[in-house]
Amino acid sequence: MKKRLLLMGNEAIAYGAMEAGVEVATAYPGTPSSEVLMTLAKHAGETGAYIEWSVNEKVALEVAAGAAYAGLRSLVAMKQVGLNVAADPLMSLSYIGVKGGMVVVVADDPGPHSSQTEQDTRLFAKFAKLPVLDPATPAEAREMAIEAFSLSEQLGVPVILRPTTRVSHVSQDVEVGEIRTVERNGRFEKSPDWVIFPSLAYRKHQHLERLQEEMRQAFASLPFNKVWRSGSGSTGCGVICSGVSFSYVQEAISLLGLDLEVLKIGTPQPLPDQLVAEFLKDKKVVVVIEELDPVVEEQVIQVAWKEGLPTAIRGKHDGTVPRAGELNVDLVKKVLLKALSLKTQEASETRAEEVEQPLRQAPTLKLPQRSPVLCAGCPHRASFYAVKEATKGMDAVYTGDIGCYTLGVMPPLKMVDTCLCMGASIGIASGLCRAEQDHLHIAFLGDSTFFHTGVPALINAVYNRARFLLVILDNSTTAMTGFQPHPGTGETATGEETQKIDLATVCRGCGVKWVKEVDPYDLKAAMAAVKEAVSLNEPAVLIMKRECVQLQKKMRQFQVDHDLCVRCETCLELGCPAIVKNGETVEITGTCSGCGVCAQICPAEAITEKATRP
């Protein structure tokens, strides 16, 4: 029985996987990919599939690969930078191959909206010589998820499914079928072929190269590649596009009323050559529209060259389409008119004018930016403030990491001097302390990030006698991506109770002698602990332990006594969104969650708890 549901792209991928009978699924959360595993976890009771939040993407990929070795259908999900962490097992896995179908969902983030890079996973797929599917819509993402499992089994290698933010986080009406229940009865068959070894690697490499042709053949017959026409389509001009760009191209063509033929590519790597050659044959000019790298474009150029076709190919190489950032309808409209009128003058002057002319004046005033901020009552704010005050006047560098607490970079706190990638705060601090030996180095990272990639870095630091303070901001969750559990929470992805991994014990196990836990809401105690830690001549770990304010029950509410307030604005140094400057005085608004940190720093004792909430 088919049902029509409103599904976010990531949910649609999970539905596709469940319809295909996924048996084991793993992930580490990361925007815009997190909802894939969250949806699978929600339905685990119905499907019988094993679902886990792994500590990082590398482990997640290995767990999924193990299940696929034994013949099960498995899925692993991550964001694009997560693939960097999982690159090591993935590169060899393409040589070794899988028995059960294995789908690697990697969500790219053009823009980027919530990432440190705009890397293009389609290029990574080329590097790993693996097939990649690039959905245009959530509905297509579901179909691709189903197809990806069979493709993987047919080809014997993992298949990458690569949604982008505007697929992952777009909701659409999607028709779904029955969810399958699974038994999870796999069997690993021993063979030397599972053991990567130089001599085997050479043979596997040859095999993988031969497989590229097989992939092209398999792709050519898939419904994800198709020609879409607007009008007669006989203008001698064409568009080739991949992923969500197809939606923008359709919209732009429809808004401009153009007469065009579009080759929509859903399998950008390796590109089905024959389809492309066929499409190019009767075209004078073709513009390739895709986000990020010219993955399709370069292959289209190769096809044209190989076939000796005179078609002019426009795109990123001639600067027609930008490489950085997201595309959108307005941009695609301009690209179409520019690229195609160059050769054909098909697009009329009036249309060009229409595009150039803004429809409504943008405000002439410079509007204040609204950047994200740490929530009112966020324990990270208290931690940053405590460290800032305790190290005042010292020559200190603060290395930061990936999570909500990256927002500590914002004024007035300004407590993040570096941010590179997951877990890097420790390694960077260890490196800095070699370079500027008279400085103080303090690394900040979250609990989930510590488990992700912090542990090896800490062991390295201790072993090599780096001198620095590590502050673990332990809010008992993975907050930024939607409150997923991690080993420190004592709960699994599907809500079962499990062994809780204690942070302090892990740090001591890593060889750190000075490990302390403190509640950052208790500023005095927190500052005393920081002062003690930085006086040591050895690596130290201070765990700032307090649950994320989003998970705490609304505690109290504070207010300013204007008779006592001396207008010193010390409270404003916290950068708390609940504290508002009102003319000469300050007010505490209803968004106050009652952490009480401002009351502790007010020199006039003018901030007090409200007796009852209004």
Added chain:
Amino acid sequence: MVEVVNILLAGVGGQGIVLASRVLADVALQSGKAVKVSETHGMAQRGGSVVTHVRFGEQVYSPLIALGQADFLLGFEKLEAMRFLPYLKKDGRLIVNDQEIYPLNVLLGKEKYPPEISSYLKEQTGQMCLVPAQEIAQQLGSPRVVNMVLLGVLAQFLDIPQEKWEEAIYRCVRPEFREINCQAFRKGFSWKSG
């Protein structure tokens, strides 16, 4: 050209914009339309500027609304409404919550919130509803239902029966909050600009 209704929702992370767009999409879905909703997730949800594109009709291509194509701009906050004004059609309608939420730099006194923003918005748009949604929500005892008040006002201009909206709210909202959300919707639905 294919007939599509375009609604842009703009405001501040934490104002319930994602939920409002879910209800809107659900209503459209139940009336048999094709729907696309593009949401903001991740970092921006922490008090940043948040915008959601909702599109429905017989056939919807792009998940994003083009500039100057929004039939409605639902502003949850005045500065954010101003920021996203270029998306509104020439004859589009602005429905805006009469509330100012100061960005951090304004709170700290480093930047100025645009003065007389309401009259600016009025000047720029032919059709504007300035809704005291915050006040209405407070009167209901729940400041969080601003989103449903605004949705109620929007519903006045869409040809969908009231009960369809309330059914959608029932489907999208947790049981304990259904009644208050429906009440807020009704307040918005019957609200008349003074």
